Amino acid sequence: MQGAHIAVHDLACRRGDRVLFRGLSFALNAGEALQVTGTNGTGKSSLLRLVAGLARPFAGSVARHGAVGLVDERPALDPELPLERALAFWRGLDGRTPVDLDALGLADLLDVPVRYLSTGQRKRAAMARLLGQRAEVWLLDEPLNGLDVHAAALVERLAAAHCREGGVLLIASHQPFALAGMREVALADFAP
C-alpha cells in the first residue's frame, strides 16, 4: 500500500448556484488521516465526491494516487439479496480477499436480505465491502452514523489499522472520531 497520496489544491465546490467552499488545499501522504468537520450542508460529502473523482471541481484540482474506496450513506448492496450474495457480487469484482465478517458482527446476518438490515448493520456491511476492495485511499462519509459504541470503536480500530499499513484516510463527519495523529479541517473556515 505504499505510495498512496491525495493532494487537493485551491479546491472550490459549487452546488446549484451556491459556492459551498473555496480555497481548500491539503495533502495526505501514506499513513496520514484527515477529518473534515462542519455542520450539515457545508459540503463535506461533496468534498469526498470531488476527491473520489465522482464530481468535477468548480475550481482547483485534485490529484490522487492509489485505488479509492468510498463509503457513504448508500451501501451499494442490492437490497433484495441476502447479505452474503450482495457482498459476493463485489468480491467477484474486487478479488477474493478474505474479510473477517465475524469481527464486523455480520456473521449471523449473512442470510438476511439487505433491505431488512438496520442503518448500523448496513454501515458495517459497507465497511465489509470496503475491506474487500483493498483500496489504498479510504473516503468515509459519516462512518459512525447509526453505529453503536462497540461498532464505532471497531470502525476506529479498522481505520487505525488502515493508516498503519500505509493507507490514506479522509473522513467527513460532524461526530468526533478517535484516531491518533489525525488532523482536522473545519470546512466552515473555507466558506466564501
Place this chain on the structure above:
Amino acid sequence: MIRLFATLLRRDLARLLGSGQGGGALLPILFFLAVAMIYPFAVGPDAPLLARTGGGVIWVAALLAAILPLDRLVEPDLERGMFDQWALRGISEEWVIAVRVVSHWLSFGPPLMLAALPAGALLGLSGAHLRTVELGLLAGTPGLAALGVAVAAITAGLRGGAALAGLLVIPLGVPLLIFGAGSLSTGGDSGVALTGAVSLVLLAVAPFAGGAAVRAARD
C-alpha cells in the same frame, strides 16, 4: 475483462429475471399477450382481417411491452450508488450500459419471441407470416433493448422519468416498427434486413449515450 463481463451479466440477469421485483421479466410478456388477446375482441372475429393486420398488432404490442421494464433498468443502480462504486473501480459507465443492453435483451427478446407464437395463433397468422414476424422480432428486439436502456439512462433521476421514458421510446422506436412490420406486407427479407440495420445503429449508440447520461445524472 471476461470475468468482469460475466460478473456484471450474472447480477443483471438475476435482477431482471428475478421474481422479487414487480414480476420480473414475466410482466411485459403477459402484457404483450394481453394486447394480442384483446385485439380480436375489439375488431371482431373476422379471420382474414385478423390475419392481415395481426403481424402489425404483434409489433405494436412488442413496442408497448418494451416500455414496461424501463424504470428498473438504470435508475435503481444510480440510487443505490452502484455506478459510483463501479466508477471508483475503473469500470466505465459505457461498459456497464453495454452489459445491461445484453442482459435486458436476454430477459426480454427471447421470451417475447416465444410469446409471439401463441399470439400469432390467436390472431390466425399463417405459418409463413409468423416466420416473417419471428425473424423481424429477432432482428428488431436487440434494437428495442438498446433503445430502452439508453432512454432509461437518460431519464434516470428525473422527476416523472418513467412516463417520459415511455414517451421517448415510442417515437424513437418508429423506424424499427416501420421496417419490422413493413417486412410483413412486402413479405420479404429486405424489411428484416433493414430492421437489423436499425438495430445495429441503436446497439452502437446506446452504450455511449447511456454512459454519458449516467455521468451527467451524477453531477
